[in-house]
Structures are given as C-alpha cells and as structure tokens.
Amino acid sequence: MLLTISNLHVRYGAIEALRDVSLEIEQGKIVTLIGSNGAGKTTLLRTISGLLRPTAGKIIWQDKIELHRLRPDLIVGHGISHVPEGRQVFANLTVRENLVLGAYQQPGILLASDLDGVFSRFPVLAERQSQRSGTLSGGEQQMLAIGRALMARPRLLLLDEPSLGLAPMIVRTIFDIIRQINAAGTTVFLIEQNAHMALAVAHHAYVMRSGQIILSDTARNLLDDPEVKRAYLGG
Numbered sequence: 688m689l690l691t692i693s694n695l696h697v698r699y700g701a702i703e704a705l706r707d708v709s710l711e712i713e714q715g716k717i718v719t720l721i722g723s724n725g726a727g728k729t730t731l732l733r734t735i736s737g738l739l740r741p742t743a744g745k746i747i748w749q750d751k752i753e754l755h756r757l758r759p760d761l762i763v764g765h766g767i768s769h770v771p772e773g774r775q776v777f778a779n780l781t782v783r784e785n786l787v788l789g790a791y792q793q794p795g796i797l798l799a800s801d802l803d804g805v806f807s808r809f810p811v812l813a814e815r816q817s818q819r820s821g822t823l824s825g826g827e828q829q830m831l832a833i834g835r836a837l838m839a840r841p842r843l844l845l846l847d848e849p850s851l852g853l854a855p856m857i858v859r860t861i862f863d864i865i866r867q868i869n870a871a872g873t874t875v876f877l878i879e880q881n882a883h884m885a886l887a888v889a890h891h892a893y894v895m896r897s898g899q900i901i902l903s904d905t906a907r908n909l910l911d912d913p914e915v916k917r918a919y920l921g922g
Contacts, residue, residue: 688750689714689874690735690843695744697727697734704730706898708744712843712876717869719877719885719906721919722895728878729772731895732845735876736769737762764792766842772851772878774832778821782812785820785831789838797840805834808864826857833864837873844868847878862888882919886910894919 690712697705705727712718720728733739735746737759746754754762768789777785786805790798806813809830815823820831829849836844846865850858862884869875879885886892886906894902894915902909909915 688712689748690754690876691745691747691750692731692735693745693747695731695734695746696742697730697739698742699730704898705734705741708895708898708900710893710900710903712874713891714842714874715869715872716890717865717875717877717888719879719889719892720895721879721882721885721892721915723919724880726895727898728895729847730898732769732771732847732876732878735762735845736767760792763839766840767845768836768839768841768843769845770832770836770847770849772847774825774828776820776823776828776831776835778819780820781817782820782823782831783816785835786812786816786838789835793838793840801838801840805837808837808867809834826853826860829853829857829861830864833861833868837868841873843874843876845876845878848880849877850879850881850884858884882915883910886915886920 688711692708692710695705695708722728730739734741737757741755748754748765752765786802790801811827812831812834849861865875865888877885877889886909889906892906892909893900
C-alpha cells in the first residue's frame, strides 16, 4: 500500500479535530475524501504533510516509513506534494519563479525538462511565465499551484479543494487535468467540496463527518448511495 493511516487522532488544543481516522491509498489510484465544511478534511491533509502533528496514530508510507515522525521537507523528499486550499501561490514572484521553488529538492539538471513538462500540461503558464503570480486569474493560480507541486516529482499528490471559487467551466478543466496527472502515473488524494465531481473522477472514496470516517467504498458505489446523495449530492 502506498499510504496507510491508522487510528489517527489530531487536536487543536482541547478540540479533537480527527478521531480514530484510518484509511488507505493504493498506488496509481485517485482517492477522494468528501464531507462538509469543518469535518476535518484539511486537517488530515496537513497532518499527512507534516504541518500538524498527530496526538495518536500512525501515517505509514510504502509500508515502512513513519511519516508522522518526519518534518515536512523530508516528507516532500519521500515523494508527497501538497496543493493547499486557496492555492497559496507566491503573489509577488513570477510564474516561473513559483515553479522553480517547487523543484527546490530536485537536481538542477532536471529543472529545464520539468519546466517543459509543466508548460506542456499548462500552456497558459508558459504564456505567462514572466508575469507576477498575484495577477493571474483564480483558475490560472490553481494551475500554477498544481504545476508547482508537480515540479517536486511526487508519487502522491495531495489536492485540497482544487475547485474552490472557480467558474464551472474552469472546474471541469481542473478535473480533466487531475485525470491526466493520474493517468501519467501519479497517485492522487483529493479533498473536494464538489462531491459529485470528486466521486466522478475517483476510484475509491471516503466520507468524513465530525473528524471521523463514516463511509468507505468505491466512488461509483458512493455516487449511488442514498445517504451520500441526500447529504452531499443534493438529492
């Protein structure tokens, strides 16, 4: 298994944000986690990335590496990239400078080819590579945030709300890109408010409520699940 989370607990002071969370991410798959605002989804991604420390439980990479004990930079070095909620591009830096920062752990000899790969996937970034990132549209910033994460050559890409605040046409483009990234060999763990789009693109899915996993099944089965339809799909 590429990533295994077992009995994970995370606290913000006295508040227990995650309670006994267990899930698995199989190599080569798109796995999604859906749930309402405040359910704990972003907390889980930040804990996988090492930005938060669990109070109990384990996060195991490739059946042997204890990620919950590592610093964020070492976690990136093991092949995990995080695209945070709200994009968080470096607004005063150019598109190209943002992308180069994503490759800070990679050998310099790979930089040109990796930049070419991102520009091939996102032609609009090639056109705007000398433009300050803060002047890009929301959709372009999301593409840049994904491209910056890909510069680290991840085996697992963590995506936190990639459709947030974007027009429907741009959302469809972003989800097409997620499919392409996965088809090229990168495993994806997707956190997404748009449950219908997330379940349509994913292979497996989990549902989180109040910091706990309450459902786990194939994405197709959860699309047809009456409880999921009622709570998250507007029907």
